[in-house]
Amino acid sequence: KEPYKGGQVDREGTPPSIWDMKVAKPTHFEAATKRYKVPHTECVDQCEKCTGKGEVSCEKCEGWGWWWCKSCNGKKWNWCSACSRGSQNAASGKQNHSNAPSDKGKGSGSSKGSKGT
Secondary structure, three states: OOOOOOOOOOOOOOOOOHHHOOOOOOOOOOOOOOOOOOOOOOOOOOOOOOOOOOOOOOOOOOOOOEEEOOOOOOOOEEEOOOOHHHHHHHHOOOOOEOOOOOOOOOOOOOHHHOOOO
């Protein structure tokens, strides 16, 4: 599967049978895997990860861009290196701190904001 970026979707017509597909003849002893699109089989489905919203939250920081340090029992936080939000801050030279960069978890009921989780 790949993201739909607009354009025409080829789903009208009868797909060819497996033996009628036109593919390039492989070179002898070639170690390769090639993928071909089967005509008339394209479809657009809702993304399972973002449920059609267009954004996927980072599993490590839940989209906040930072996470509590587990090795110091939550006394400090670290920029998330797994997602673009955290890595942008780290790349701009922002340092990890002992105070949270936002109100993440304060009064919101988020278990992510409580220290040591």
